[in-house]
Amino acid sequence: MTDLVAVWEVALSDGVHKIEFEHGTTSGKRVVYVDGKEEIRREWMFKLVGKETFTVGATKTKAAINIDAVSGFAYEYTLEINGKSLKQYIENRLKTTNTWILNLAGTDYRIVLEKDTMDVWCNGQKMETAGEFVEDGTETHFTVADHSCCIKAVSSGKRKEGIIHTLIVDNREIPEAVE
Numbered sequence: 001m002t003d004l005v006a007v008w009e010v011a012l013s014d015g016v017h018k019i020e021f022e023h024g025t026t027s028g029k030r031v032v033y034v035d036g037k038e039e040i041r042r043e044w045m046f047k048l049v050g051k052e053t054f055t056v057g058a059t060k061t062k063a064a065i066n067i068d069a070v071s072g073f074a075y076e077y078t079l080e081i082n083g084k085s086l087k088q089y090i091e092n093r094l095k096t097t098n099t100w101i102l103n104l105a106g107t108d109y110r111i112v113l114e115k116d117t118m119d120v121w122c123n124g125q126k127m128e129t130a131g132e133f134v135e136d137g138t139e140t141h142f143t144v145a146d147h148s149c150c151i152k153a154v155s156s157g158k159r160k161e162g163i164i165h166t167l168i169v170d171n172r173e174i175p176e177a178v179e
Contacts, residue, residue: 003031004020004021010079011090012056012061015123016110018036020036021065023067025073029042030042030045034054034056048067050067051064051066051067052064064079065077065080066079066080096114098113100177102167102169102174109145110123110177111167113167120140128142130142139152148170153165
């Protein structure tokens with residue numbers, strides 16, 4: 001029998017990761033799975049509340065599951081990513097990254113731009129890029145499956161909006177995905 005009590009999906013630059021947590025409140029068992037792979041297993045934990053820390057993804061992003069007693073034998077499980085609640089992490093990530101999903105020759109690609117470092121990720125791999133300054137901003141060039149790709153960064157002219165990033169693949173603009 002499984003003691004699965006929580007499942008989360010977390011979008012990182014290297015992909016969307018599934019985190020599962022088993023908590024045996026009678027046996028004291030705690031098990032953390034990341035993408036189906038067991039990361040932590042603890043048996044006979046007499047303290048039923050606490051925190052389990054681990055890493056997620058290729059970039060070894062810090063994660064923690066907090067176990068708190070709510071009432072009697074009811075427990076609440078919260079996930080933290082890089083020291084922030086999952087909600088705060090997602091809100092911050094929307095500001096610091098752009099994500100595009102596209103299909104090239106029958107293969108799906110998830111391209112992520114980290115705005116703070118200008119790193120580009122494609123399906124979990126950090127891409128080799130070439131950046132250049134152009135008249136109206138910058139262009140970051142890279143290749144995906146023999147297709148030329150370019151992320152254009154142009155000022156919106158509005159302080160609140162900041163810089164607008166656009167992905168162009170084979171001279172075609174790709175709409176941004178909402179994760």
